[in-house]
Amino acid sequence: MAKSYGLGIDLGGTKILAGVTDLSTGKVLGSAKKRTNSAEGAKELLGRLGDVATDAIADAKLPKGTFVTSAGVLAPGQVDPERGVLLTAPNLSGLGNLPIAESLEDRLDLPVRLGNDVQGAALGELRFGAGKGVDRLVCVFVGTGVGGAIIRGGELDRGPSATAGEIGHLVVFAGGRFCGCGGRGHLEAYASRTAITRVLLEELRRGRPSVLRDLLGAAGIDENAPGGMAIRSGLLAKAVAQNDELVLETLQEAGRYLGLALASAINFYNPERIVLGGGVVEAVPLLLEIAAPIAKREALAVPGALVEIVPSKLGDNAGVVGAALLGAQSVQVAGLR
Numbered sequence: 001m002a003k004s005y006g007l008g009i010d011l012g013g014t015k016i017l018a019g020v021t022d023l024s025t026g027k028v029l030g031s032a033k034k035r036t037n038s039a040e041g042a043k044e045l046l047g048r049l050g051d052v053a054t055d056a057i058a059d060a061k062l063p064k065g066t067f068v069t070s071a072g073v074l075a076p077g078q079v080d081p082e083r084g085v086l087l088t089a090p091n092l093s094g095l096g097n098l099p100i101a102e103s104l105e106d107r108l109d110l111p112v113r114l115g116n117d118v119q120g121a122a123l124g125e126l127r128f129g130a131g132k133g134v135d136r137l138v139c140v141f142v143g144t145g146v147g148g149a150i151i152r153g154g155e156l157d158r159g160p161s162a163t164a165g166e167i168g169h170l171v172v173f174a175g176g177r178f179c180g181c182g183g184r185g186h187l188e189a190y191a192s193r194t195a196i197t198r199v200l201l202e203e204l205r206r207g208r209p210s211v212l213r214d215l216l217g218a219a220g221i222d223e224n225a226p227g228g229m230a231i232r233s234g235l236l237a238k239a240v241a242q243n244d245e246l247v248l249e250t251l252q253e254a255g256r257y258l259g260l261a262l263a264s265a266i267n268f269y270n271p272e273r274i275v276l277g278g279g280v281v282e283a284v285p286l287l288l289e290i291a292a293p294i295a296k297r298e299a300l301a302v303p304g305a306l307v308e309i310v311p312s313k314l315g316d317n318a319g320v321v322g323a324a325l326l327g328a329q330s331v332q333v334a335g336l337r
């Protein structure tokens, strides 16, 4: 059988990652990366997406006679998958109504499909990663926010308003901290990188000793991170490696709330497996080690004993591979017509 290749683009709040994926194995053959630069306008962003896409295709150096036949894009926000338009993206300095699919189709001469970032990454884990072959799966990604997706019967369950699985907005503390969405006491306000950063910076301001003081310097803080400035995940990992009391205590708290939210998800949905990924979990596996036993302990005994809680396998590539899979779905659909 001829190999088929799909282009996947992961449009994040801080970077755009593109890769050519072998659709039968999930292997990424060539990739390219650019900063998103949230200050720029819609036209520049669309142009930059096209540049990253063509760079990735060139980098893949596909064997003669083989081509990329479809493309998919994952975006951090609410999308209209039918029209391929990114409706709202609070993490892209409020850019909205971006005709991403149409713009890329013109540039690449390929069918392009647009989807939500977390749901796409879940598709990647389901097909080639830690969720392979699982019927009832929940994927949770901890990064600048906390995202989640539900798989049922081997398919994404998006729900009628495409918001099913939004675990970041489960209430974990009645009347607690304000969340980016405007609600109160949501998981994202306790366990996201933005939330962890906020606590750490407040404690530093109060004069708590921490190796972060030396580590942070000028490069340690991402000023343009979506949702406000954020301490880089790699830096948190360094502080953990040095047994920094403040960072360990803050992660313990974040992990505890994450575990409690997972326990609620386990009771409510009875998943066979939960895949935990995202930038913070990738850099700091300790977060999973804290959250998983709490989730199993706080859940009802029977579903708590059954569920497996595992780290994501595709790591940084989950978005790119998921985007490529999403793009290939459009070709299959078109082929059926």
Ligand SMILES: [Zn+2]
Binding pocket: 168, 169, 179, 180, 181, 182, 183, 186, 188
């Ligand atoms: Zn919220």
